[in-house]
Amino acid sequence: MMSPVQWATLGLLSFLGTLAYIRDNDRKLKAIPARAAQFSPNRWSPKDVESMASECELAAPSIDDQLPPKTGRRYIVVGGAGFLGGWIVLQLLGRGEDPKRIRILDIHPPKRLDLLEGKAKDVQFLQVDISDKLAVDAAFSEPWPDNDESPISVFNTAANIRFYERHASLIPLSAKVNVQGAQNIVDACRKVGASILVHTSSGSVSVHSSCFLLWPWQEEPKHFVQVINDDDELIPKTHKDFFSNYGYTKRQAEILVRRVNDADGLRTGCLRPGNGTFGAGGDIVSRPEK
Secondary structure (H helix, E strand, O other): OOOHHHHHHHHHHHHHHHHHHHHHHHHHHHOOOHHHHOOOOOOOOHHHHHHHHHHHHHOOOOOHHHOOOOOOOEEEEEOOOOHHHHHHHHHHHHOOOOHHHEEEEEOOOOOEHHHOOHHHHHOEEEEOOOOOHHHHHHHHHOOOHHHOOOOEEEEEOOOOOOOOOOOHHHHHHHHHHHOHHHHHHHHHHHHHOOOEEEEEOOHHHHOEOOOOOOOOOOOOOOOOOOOOOOOHHHOOOOHHHEOOHHHHHHHHHHHHHHHOOOEOOEEEEEEOOOOOOOOEOOOOEOOOEO
């Protein structure tokens, strides 16, 4: 039978061993492999970020001279009160589209000042939960001013970004909006005769899961460096291989959106942003609100 001193010694050694493992594991995870560093050899320091912010304050970047001409189409922007959808609305207005031909569907009204002033304040807003099929159908079928019958383009930027969940039992929490919501939008597009649907997917659909608790003899996790492009062969094949339920459900939405391309005159396409989309007017970096 072990004495109290032996138990205390064993406990201390276990604690020190665990601490040493954590420190070594963190050291390995903090290291940037050369094959990854080659894509970004010059790392930004906090001072670099502050310097760039100062430059942008003096002369804010603008793409006004690159905007395409107006089309005269009708536009439905799902998630248009958010960051990405809101900027799509502003770009449409910036290129001369009629605010009466733009409709925002979102679960909450716009709060950004730039969506509540100028031409943007004349854009119609309909409060809709896209997981509610009847509500989506009603919003798409809402009469347009002057009985406008111009062609319809739809942008879907709505998503439930639960990137921190991986267990299969939690999939429904992401799928309600990301999959069923996308299906409801596709169905509504076909019902009203929309001709274009641009669906916002995610570059994360190609990101494979990994394990960040290493064996002592490992130098880095599997899939520590992943080069992502739009090659579907890179996409994980089973749920357990996706980095999270978010990536998994965004992939399921992609499949159903792409499957109806050219059906009933509807052209569909999916965009996979390679980085998180955030900035002024978004939920992470907010502009002043009323």
